[in-house]
Amino acid sequence: MRKAPLCRLVYVSRSALSGSAAENEREVMQILNASRRNNTRDGITGALLFSEDCFAQVLEGSRAAVEKVFERIQIDERHRGTVVLACDPAPAREFGEWAMAYVGREAAREAHYAQFTRENRAAIASQEVLGLLRGAIARTSAA
Numbered sequence: 001m002r003k004a005p006l007c008r009l010v011y012v013s014r015s016a017l018s019g020s021a022a023e024n025e026r027e028v029m030q031i032l033n034a035s036r037r038n039n040t041r042d043g044i045t046g047a048l049l050f051s052e053d054c055f056a057q058v059l060e061g062s063r064a065a066v067e068k069v070f071e072r073i074q075i076d077e078r079h080r081g082t083v084v085l086a087c088d089p090a091p092a093r094e095f096g097e098w099a100m101a102y103v104g105r106e107a108a109r110e111a112h113y114a115q116f117t118r119e120n121r122a123a124i125a126s127q128e129v130l131g132l133l134r135g136a137i138a139r140t141s142a143a
Contacts, residue, residue: 004062004063004064005062005063005089006060006061006062006089006090006091006092006093007060007061007062007063007066007087007088007089007090008058008059008060008066008086008087008088008089008090008094009058009059009060009066009070009084009086009087010056010057010058010084010085010086010087010126010129010130011056011057011070011073011082011083011084011085012054012055012056012057012082012083012085012129013054013055013073013079013080013081013082013083014053014054014055014079014080014081015050015051015052015053015054015055015078015079015080016077016078016079016080017078021052025050025104027078028050028104031048031078032048032100032102035048035099035100036099036100037099038069039061039069039099039100040099042061042065042068042069043061043062043065044059044060044061044065044066044069044099044100045060045061045093045095045096045097045098045099045100046058046059046060046095046098046100046101047094047095047098047100047101047102047103047133047137048100048101048102048103049102049103049104049132049133049136050102050103050104055079056129056132056133057073058094058095058129058130058133060090060093060094060095060096066087085126085129086126094130094134095133095137098137101133101137103133103136103137
């Protein structure tokens with residue numbers, strides 16, 4: 001039986017969460033827990049970055065599974081202004097060890113994340129988002 005080709009989708013969105021920082025972090029933890037459970041079931045791997053007012057995420061899996069997850073994300077009222085940076089075939093998983101790796105707020109990185117909230121964020125290369133997530137996850141894993 002032939003294995004479905006791997007697809008990688010990279011997107012950014014603005015957060016529509018309107019609570020305090022602590023409330024928003026709890027909400028994101030609920031999103032993360034549900035994502036990990038669903039992604040394990042659906043063969044999806046990836047990484048999620050949450051900053052004060054933005055999300056950046058990478059989803060990896062079969063095209064059908066990735067599209068199904070992304071359709072749910074697009075109608076989720078906790079996101080707005082979703083911009084797909086890339087949706088391409090991938091030779092291998094970047095985040096294969098994680099049903100959903102997570103990088104949360106950290107004061108030292110917050111200024112760097114701010115670039116995702118600019119109006120021209122669609123111009124940010126998907127490779128830059130991938131690099132940012134790779135580096136942040138490597139630092140988190142090493143800690």
